[in-house]
Structure formats: C-alpha cells, structure tokens
Amino acid sequence: MTLEFRQKMSDLTILEDNLLPIPLNDSELHSLAMNIVGKELEKNSFEFLSVNSSLKKNPQFVCTKNKQLYFVIVKVVLYPNNPKTFQIKNLKKILDHSKKFDAKLLSAKVGLANSEDYELPLFKNSSYVVNYHGFEEIN
Numbered sequence: 435m436t437l438e439f440r441q442k443m444s445d446l447t448i449l450e451d452n453l454l455p456i457p458l459n460d461s462e463l464h465s466l467a468m469n470i471v472g473k474e475l476e477k478n479s480f481e482f483l484s485v486n487s488s489l490k491k492n493p494q495f496v497c498t499k500n501k502q503l504y505f506v507i508v509k510v511v512l513y514p515n516n517p518k519t520f521q522i523k524n525l526k527k528i529l530d531h532s533k534k535f536d537a538k539l540l541s542a543k544v545g546l547a548n549s550e551d552y553e554l555p556l557f558k559n560s561s562y563v564v565n566y567h568g569f570e571e572i573n
Contacts, residue, residue, distance in 0.1 A: 455557035463556065464489050467510040467544035470566060471495070474542070480504065492528050493539070503537035506569070512556075513547035517565055529572060540569040 458466070468487055475482070475497060483503075484496040493505035507528060511517040520543050522528075532539040545565030548554040556562050 455560060457555040457557055460489060462558075463510045463512070463546065464508070466546065466556075466562075467508050467542075468494060470544050470564060471506065471508045471542040474566075474568065475506065492524075493532075496537075503535055504540055505532045505535075505537045506540045506542055508542050508544065511543050511545045511565075513545065513552045513563075513565075515545070517543035517545035518567065525572065539572040541572055542566070542569055 465487060468485075472482075472485070472495070475495060478499070480495075480497040480499045482495065482497055486492075486494050486496075492507050494508040495504075495506035497504045497506060505528070507522060509517075509520060509522060511520045522541060522543075529539055543566075546556060547563045547565070548556050549561040549563045552563075
C-alpha cells in the first residue's frame with residue numbers, strides 16, 4: 435500500500451510562517467523604544483503635552499518639567515550599533531525648531547538586541563536586551 439500526500443506550496447508557506455518567529459518591523463521597534471523612554475519621562479516627573487509616534491517626525495515627546503519646555507527625540511539603535519555613538523540626522527533643524535519655542539532638546543537613544551543571540555533580530559513575544567543610558571541634552 436502506498437500513501438501519497440498532496441500539498442500545495444501555499445499550504446507549506448502558511449505552515450512554515452506559523453512556526454517561525456516573526457521579527458519586529460521598524461514601527462514596532464520604534465514603539466518599543468518610545469515605551470521605554472515614556473516610562474523614564476514619567477518616572478522623572480515630566481508632564482506630557484504631546485506624543486508623536488511617527489517614525490520620521492521629530493520630536494516624539496513634547497513635555498514640561500518645572501515650567502521648562504522639553505522636546506525629546508527617540509531613536510532606536512539595533513545591535514551591533516552603539517547608541518552612545520549613534521548620530522541623529524537633521525539635528526540642526528530640530529535644534530533650531532526647539533530654540534524657536536525656548537525648549538530644551540533631549541535625545542534618547544535606545545539600544546536593543548535579541549537576548550538569546552545578539553546577531554538575531556528582535557522577535558514578537560521574545561525577550562530583548564536594552565542598552566539605554568538616559569537622556570542627553572543637545573545644545
């Protein structure tokens with residue numbers, strides 16, 4: 435007796451997709467970094483005036499503390515890049531904008547890596563390592 439199994443290629447793709455972990459996309463990575471920074475801002479008694487979670491828009495947070503206005507830029511930096519040495523693009527334009535409003539400009543560079551293997555991407559529903567050293571004031 436011979437058994438024959440017939441599967442369409444699309445069936446195999448669906449099965450395989452359900453078994454493999456799904457990497458976080460750029461928007462999800464940015465949201466993760468925003469959550470880390472947002473919690474830090476709350477912990478340090480900042481009051482939120484505005485939150486912008488768009489990837490290409492800066493600043494992400496507009497806050498006040500002790501009657502001082504702050505603009506906060508959030509950037510996610512994936513391993514092997516180092517968040518301490520990561521350069522933010524168009525920084526002069528953002529700095530000029532903050533000066534118009536007499537706001538202090540802070541950057542929050544959040545380094546992220548897969549905790550099981552730094553060389554792998556971050557996956558949904560898996561653990562990660564955070565390399566974050568707080569805010570850096572930009573003058």
